[in-house]
Amino acid sequence: MAKQDRAIRTRQTILTAAAKVFEERGYQAATIAEILNTAGVTKGALYFHFESKEQLAQGVLHEQDQQTPIPARTCKLQELADEVLLHAYRLQHDPMVRAAVRLTMDQHAQGLDRTGPFLHWSRICRHLLETARSQGELLPHVNPTITADVIVGTFAGIQSMSQTLTDYRDLTQRTTALLQHLLPSITHPSILATLDLTEQRGHHIHNETRNHHPQPAPTP
Amino acid sequence: MAKQDRAIRTRQTILTAAAKVFEERGYQAATIAEILNTAGVTKGALYFHFESKEQLAQGVLHEQDQQTPIPARTCKLQELADEVLLHAYRLQHDPMVRAAVRLTMDQHAQGLDRTGPFLHWSRICRHLLETARSQGELLPHVNPTITADVIVGTFAGIQSMSQTLTDYRDLTQRTTALLQHLLPSITHPSILATLDLTEQRGHHIHNETRNHHPQPAPTP
Numbered sequence: 001m002a003k004q005d006r007a008i009r010t011r012q013t014i015l016t017a018a019a020k021v022f023e024e025r026g027y028q029a030a031t032i033a034e035i036l037n038t039a040g041v042t043k044g045a046l047y048f049h050f051e052s053k054e055q056l057a058q059g060v061l062h063e064q065d066q067q068t069p070i071p072a073r074t075c076k077l078q079e080l081a082d083e084v085l086l087h088a089y090r091l092q093h094d095p096m097v098r099a100a101v102r103l104t105m106d107q108h109a110q111g112l113d114r115t116g117p118f119l120h121w122s123r124i125c126r127h128l129l130e131t132a133r134s135q136g137e138l139l140p141h142v143n144p145t146i147t148a149d150v151i152v153g154t155f156a157g158i159q160s161m162s163q164t165l166t167d168y169r170d171l172t173q174r175t176t177a178l179l180q181h182l183l184p185s186i187t188h189p190s191i192l193a194t195l196d197l198t199e200q201r202g203h204h205i206h207n208e209t210r211n212h213h214p215q216p217a218p219t220p
Numbered sequence: 221m222a223k224q225d226r227a228i229r230t231r232q233t234i235l236t237a238a239a240k241v242f243e244e245r246g247y248q249a250a251t252i253a254e255i256l257n258t259a260g261v262t263k264g265a266l267y268f269h270f271e272s273k274e275q276l277a278q279g280v281l282h283e284q285d286q287q288t289p290i291p292a293r294t295c296k297l298q299e300l301a302d303e304v305l306l307h308a309y310r311l312q313h314d315p316m317v318r319a320a321v322r323l324t325m326d327q328h329a330q331g332l333d334r335t336g337p338f339l340h341w342s343r344i345c346r347h348l349l350e351t352a353r354s355q356g357e358l359l360p361h362v363n364p365t366i367t368a369d370v371i372v373g374t375f376a377g378i379q380s381m382s383q384t385l386t387d388y389r390d391l392t393q394r395t396t397a398l399l400q401h402l403l404p405s406i407t408h409p410s411i412l413a414t415l416d417l418t419e420q421r422g423h424h425i426h427n428e429t430r431n432h433h434p435q436p437a438p439t440p
Contacts, residue, residue, distance in 0.1 A: 026328035029248060102327055105380060108246035114384050149381070150401045153394065157377020160325060161369070164334050174373065181370045184405035 011049045014039045015063060018056040019099030027057055027109035057103055057112050064090075064100040065120055068209045076132035077187055078195055080125060081179050082205050084155055088175040089202030091159055092168050105160060121152045132187075142186045154178055172199040231269045234259045235283060238276040239319030247277055247329035277323055277332050284310075284320040285340055288429045296352035297407055298415055300345060301399050302425050304375055308395040309422030311379055312388050325380060341372045352407075362406045374398055392419040 017039035021030045032053055036046055050056045070086055073079040090097040103109065104117040122145075129144035138144075158178050162171040179197045237259035241250045252273055256266055270276045290306055293299040310317040323329065324337040345368035352358050378398050382391040399417045 026246070026248065028246065029328070104384075105325065105327060107322055107325060107380075107383070108249070108328070118381055118385060146397050147401065149394065150378075150397050153378040153381035154374035154398065154401075155377065156380055157375065158370075158373040160327075160376055160380070161338055161373035163327065164324075165338060174369070177366050177370050178374065181367065181374075181402050181405045185401050185403075 010041060010045050014041060014046055014049055015059050019060045019096050023099040023102050027103060027106050027112050054112055061100050061103055061117055063096050070205055070209060076128050077137050080128040081195060081197055085175055085202035086205045088171050089206050092171055118152055122148045125151050137191055138186055147186055172202055230261060230265050234261060234266055234269055235279050239280045239316050243319040243322050247323060247326050247332050274332055281320050281323055281337055283316050290425055296348050297357050300348040301415060301417055305395055305422035306425045308391050309426050312391055338372055342368045345371050357411055358406055367406055392422055
């Protein structure tokens, strides 16, 4: 294995271990010692990649932005719905995404800047809404910045409620219900009628994405 | 002071202290010793009212259900919007409500059942939606149970995003935007046109409630 490949693998091993420890303990109680122990790497290897607990957490938070992008759709509101539905599917199935979302929602993570994921997802949604608007998909009163923030904030709460009540088992149903409640206020009935917001869609997009860009399966 | 009054005051002193400590430390890291210290009461007094840390947390969670009810409205969707807007106002101004919401959202509170507030608010919303339906305020496809859960889950996320990005400064704006995005999918345009969803409404209802039921101001 080339030196660089090994470094990438080590970094991934450390991030996987950090995700596990942060998810189990929360940011505040997690220690670098426990992450080291879980990762089974040397202290030197860990500090080569990450200087502090905060950098480790930012690494985990950043991982959810590194996912394979979803295929572009002609209808930008469908693409927006796809982003949300795929994220819900990933939350159910990918421990790294789950750890990143829990860190984002961890109010007691002192010293950890958790604004990044909210702002990152708002930008993605706003961009899609602006394109949707230029294509005539939006009702005239819609403000893409405000609607983008509503989508990101509401999904954050829906996933939190699903995690608390059913450990994410009903997350795809709740996500479909969310979109069915938000989209009628921003688009035309004729466009609504063409959208696929069904619960299975996240899984289908996940398969579609993997077939286009083969990648290792996430750790079970 | 009668013995019973004193007991009620002591209980309130303990809950106020517990709210403060839980909000600062999170459930997991909070200790009964620190709550005792903050409350300035005897161990005996605390254990007379609360047997454990979980009971203290449930006491704080339960406090948000003890608020003065909002005045009934002829239009039940206005009453529903009022519940949400007043809750947003209280979150900005009442430390006990803030502590209760943070505990509800504290994913790392091991051993603490956090389902209560979600289910309690869902029931309140569902009941209002069922009455709204019987009065012909809802579009025919609306399922009160699903919509109630969407309202509760989405508000949970909106407040979380507002807290993370602006420490609740923009919460009333975000709450208005949330309602403007949800209500068009459940009611008729002619009813929408009569609703007051403005940012100041939470504050007005708060004053209205206090004038009807005088009560001590919340701790600043």
